[in-house]
Amino acid sequence: MARRSAPPGSGPAYVPKNAALHPSRRQITDPDESTFSRFLREEIYAPEKLPGNISVFTGVGAFLAGIVVVRTWGDLLIPA
Numbered sequence: 001m002a003r004r005s006a007p008p009g010s011g012p013a014y015v016p017k018n019a020a021l022h023p024s025r026r027q028i029t030d031p032d033e034s035t036f037s038r039f040l041r042e043e044i045y046a047p048e049k050l051p052g053n054i055s056v057f058t059g060v061g062a063f064l065a066g067i068v069v070v071r072t073w074g075d076l077l078i079p080a
Contacts, residue, residue, distance in 0.1 A: 029038075044053060070077070 033041075043049060
């Protein structure tokens with residue numbers, strides 16, 4: 001079976017050792033930014049992580065809604 005490789009000119013097929021200094025990942029950062037605000041910017045609001053965050057939010061929301069429904073109308077689940 002023939003070996004498949006990346007198309008010519010596609011660049012390296014590995015992650016650079018220091019991705020923060022990679023030109024495509026360079027961001028302007030404020031040296032006075034707090035750790036919490038940096039966490040929000042890099043992990044919560046980052047566009048590449050938004051689909052996963054929405055998925056987690058949807059799962060937690062459905063779980064909490066289930067708790068509210070069972071606590072509100074749970075007596076209807078018990079046969080009389």
